[in-house]
Amino acid sequence: MATLEPIAQPGKLIVFTGPSGVGKGTLLRRLLQLHPVLYLSISATTRQPRPHEIHGQHYYFVSRETFEQMIERSELLEWAEFAGNYYGTPRDPVVEAVEQGRWVILEIELAGARQIRDTFPLAQQIFVLPPSIEELETRIRRRAQDSESAIARRMARARVEIDAADEFDFQIVNDDLDQAISQLETALFVEMPAPAEMPIKTSLELSAEPGD
Numbered sequence: 001m002a003t004l005e006p007i008a009q010p011g012k013l014i015v016f017t018g019p020s021g022v023g024k025g026t027l028l029r030r031l032l033q034l035h036p037v038l039y040l041s042i043s044a045t046t047r048q049p050r051p052h053e054i055h056g057q058h059y060y061f062v063s064r065e066t067f068e069q070m071i072e073r074s075e076l077l078e079w080a081e082f083a084g085n086y087y088g089t090p091r092d093p094v095v096e097a098v099e100q101g102r103w104v105i106l107e108i109e110l111a112g113a114r115q116i117r118d119t120f121p122l123a124q125q126i127f128v129l130p131p132s133i134e135e136l137e138t139r140i141r142r143r144a145q146d147s148e149s150a151i152a153r154r155m156a157r158a159r160v161e162i163d164a165a166d167e168f169d170f171q172i173v174n175d176d177l178d179q180a181i182s183q184l185e186t187a188l189f190v191e192m193p194a195p196a197e198m199p200i201k202t203s204l205e206l207s208a209e210p211g212d
């Protein structure tokens, strides 16, 4: 009896962006529990860990010197400065997960999303909106993880990010959590365009070529 090789599913790259405090982490935790095909990329950051955050699980917490070395060595798929810290996506784990046919989610801010839009036009881009600016500030304060100055910087940046929401393929309003999850599932599993002619892996490899 010939063994049937599983048909390798093409991997996908999905960008998931939204202002600080909108509920990205909450939505993704729920989504990953529901859909094991999804793989959440673990970023590197120079931000200090929050009390519950674990190195290698929530982020790779690194020094600015280490982060700048990662940039020099082209180890990052994209990176940006946000509210006074570096954030970036390590390239190799993403390439490996895409090659395994996983749907790789990059939870990244606007500047990173724009870089990915340039280098991987096939990536699906989703923006999470708050019901209102007031509710956003309520949530970030209720989370009680950021200093007053951090909240002020993040709220200022939020207005710039929200103004750019229309650049994204999908906009999800995270008001009722269950409804937002359902909208996300529709965006990911129902409305995702068929993979175009260039396999995502090729574009990931192409992006690793040294700049001109």
Ligand SMILES: Nc1nc2c(ncn2[C@@H]2O[C@H](COP(=O)(O)OP(=O)(O)O)[C@@H](O)[C@H]2O)c(=O)[nH]1
Pocket (backbone or CB within 6 Å): 017, 018, 019, 020, 021, 024, 025, 043, 044, 047, 078, 079, 080, 082, 087, 088, 089, 090, 107, 108, 109, 110, 111, 112, 113
């Ligand atoms: N460009 C980029 N942004 C990232 C990356 N990892 C996280 N971010 C974004 O950086 C911003 C700040 O993240 P964080 O400090 O965890 O705050 P939070 O959004 O309030 O949870 C958020 O918009 C994240 O989506 C990354 O690897 N690259």
Ligand SMILES: Nc1ncnc2c1ncn2[C@@H]1O[C@H](COP(=O)(O)OP(=O)(O)O)[C@@H](O)[C@H]1O
Pocket (backbone or CB within 6 Å): 018, 019, 020, 021, 022, 023, 024, 025, 026, 027, 139, 140, 142, 143, 174, 175, 176, 177, 180
């Ligand atoms: N739909 C929602 N309604 C009310 N509060 C929410 C909702 N989604 C998330 N929250 C709360 O808002 C705060 C910020 O959520 P979080 O997932 O940390 O946001 P982000 O990852 O985008 O910074 C948390 O306290 C979370 O429990």
